Amino acid sequence: MIIVTGAAGFIGSNLVRGLNQRGETDILAVDDLTDGDKFVNLASGRISDYMDKDDFRQRVAEDALPPVTAILHQGACSATTERNGRFMMDNNYRVTLELFEYTQRKRIPFLYASSAAVYGPGPVYVEDLANEKPLNVYGYSKFLFDQVVRRRFDSLTAQVVGLRYFNVYGPNEQHKGRMASVAFHNMNQFLAEGHVRLFGGWDGYGDGEQSRDFISVEDVVAVNLHFLDNPDVSGIFNCGTGRAQPFNDIAVAVVNTLRAEQGHEALSLQQLVSQGLIRYTEFPDDLKGRYQSFTQADATQLRAAGFEAPMRDVQTGVAEYVRALRAR
Numbered sequence: 001m002i003i004v005t006g007a008a009g010f011i012g013s014n015l016v017r018g019l020n021q022r023g024e025t026d027i028l029a030v031d032d033l034t035d036g037d038k039f040v041n042l043a044s045g046r047i048s049d050y051m052d053k054d055d056f057r058q059r060v061a062e063d064a065l066p067p068v069t070a071i072l073h074q075g076a077c078s079a080t081t082e083r084n085g086r087f088m089m090d091n092n093y094r095v096t097l098e099l100f101e102y103t104q105r106k107r108i109p110f111l112y113a114s115s116a117a118v119y120g121p122g123p124v125y126v127e128d129l130a131n132e133k134p135l136n137v138y139g140y141s142k143f144l145f146d147q148v149v150r151r152r153f154d155s156l157t158a159q160v161v162g163l164r165y166f167n168v169y170g171p172n173e174q175h176k177g178r179m180a181s182v183a184f185h186n187m188n189q190f191l192a193e194g195h196v197r198l199f200g201g202w203d204g205y206g207d208g209e210q211s212r213d214f215i216s217v218e219d220v221v222a223v224n225l226h227f228l229d230n231p232d233v234s235g236i237f238n239c240g241t242g243r244a245q246p247f248n249d250i251a252v253a254v255v256n257t258l259r260a261e262q263g264h265e266a267l268s269l270q271q272l273v274s275q276g277l278i279r280y281t282e283f284p285d286d287l288k289g290r291y292q293s294f295t296q297a298d299a300t301q302l303r304a305a306g307f308e309a310p311m312r313d314v315q316t317g318v319a320e321y322v323r324a325l326r327a328r
Contacts, residue, residue, distance in 0.1 A: 001048065001068050005030040005056070005099075006075030010173040011113065011165070011220060013041035015072055018221035020046050028068075030056045030075060041172045057095060060102050070228060073099055073112040078138070079179050085137040092141035097148060100160065104152075109159040109231050111224055116166045116213070116240065116295055118143040125213075126298040127164070127236050135290050146236050159231045163223060166240030166297050170217030170321050182247055183214075183318045186254040187325060195277050196251045202283035203293040208248035210293045213240035216317035219309075226307045233305050240297025241311040251278050253318035261326065 002019060006012035007029030016027055025046040032053045033039060042050070051059070053075060059065050076092045096112055103110035116125065117139030124131045129150075134140045142164075149160055169181035186196045198208040205211075223239050248269050255277055256266040272278045312320070 001026045001028055001066055003028045003030060003065075003068055003071045005053070005071070005073045006113075007031050007045075007047070007050075008033060008038040008042045009074060010041075010170075010176060011168060011217060012072075012074040013045060013172045014170065014217045014221050015074065015224055016042070016045035016047060018225055022225070028066075032075075035175060038175050041175070053095075057098065060098055063102075068106070068108050070109040070111070070231075071099060071103055072224060072228075073110065076113060076141075078115075078176070083137070088137045088141050089144075092138070093144050096145045100145075100148065103160075104157050107158040109161075109228070111159075111161045111163065111227055112145075113142075114146055114162040114164045114236060115139060115142040116164050116238070116292075116297065118146060118164065119292075119295070121292060122294060124298075125238060125240075125296055127238060127301055135292070149236060153234070156234055159227070160234045161227045162236040163220075163227075163239040164237065164297070165220060166213040166215050166238070166295055168215055168217050168220055169318065170220075171324055172217075181214075182250050183254055183321055184325075186251050187258065187322055190255055190258055190277075195279050196255060197279050197281050198247050198251055199283045200280040202288070203291070205293055207280040208251065208278070209246045210291075211244040211246045212292070212295045213242070213244050213297045214250065214314050214317070215239065215241050215297075216312045216321070218317070218320075219311040222309055223302070223307055226309075227305075230306060235301065235305065237302045237305060238297035238299060239302070240295070240299065241313070242297050242299035243311075243313060244294060244296035245314045248278070249314045250318055253315050254322055257319045257322040258326075 004012050004015050007016055008031040027047045029047045029050045030053055118132045118134050119125050120133035120135040134143045146162055169183045173180045173184055190196050200207045252269050
């Protein structure tokens, strides 16, 4: 049995789908369905059992789980704006530590979600303590557990892989609200209002030019499955494309994909702006000093660990995503 925590969430549900595509259906899905609408992310996947996260945590503490071949731990609060540090440290750090201790006792491979948020403002995104300066308690909760792995690395009894996700977009993120990807928000804005809104210039960047390493969830799943197939490899790895692209690129891909539905030709950024199809709003004060204006994963260690598959650029991945959403 493979356990996927956060299985009704964005990345977790896509991992279940990725496992299903390989013929794996003996999956214990763990999540919190207080928000019952998230069931839709599980409905398209094939699992053998579901367990509430609190019951699961208790079973781990009591050593009362059935035989497990791997745990893919995606369950966490991913809201970078969450200020409740007590909740964040228990939900993200302590639970992950408990699962780590369990998998080490049982010699079970453990793949867990870290985050590019550990790097804070950057500008260097290489997996090294010297580059890690989280800007919020979410980033700190991920940062702190990564340090546990580093301290224990030479005495591991089974595989441990931490994946520092950069800006992930793709299907099954509709429940995330404000924390859903900019591609998701851009599409909904365009369909509702006929235009897309982006942040204006700030922090030395022009309108819509703040740049991130945007990675399709399809590529994130491929990275996870690579490590699942290589249980002799452990470590903390960036999970990004190694390519920074501006938010403008996302908006252009979204708008042109939706325009293509109507038989309209693709337009350049300048044309979209001049026609009012892309608009800019003042950068919000509450994000100043707590916002990553530029991220770009250094993929050297990921590639050295044997992951060789190409990753989608924004123009390809976002167009795929928008078409998939519209097909639903």
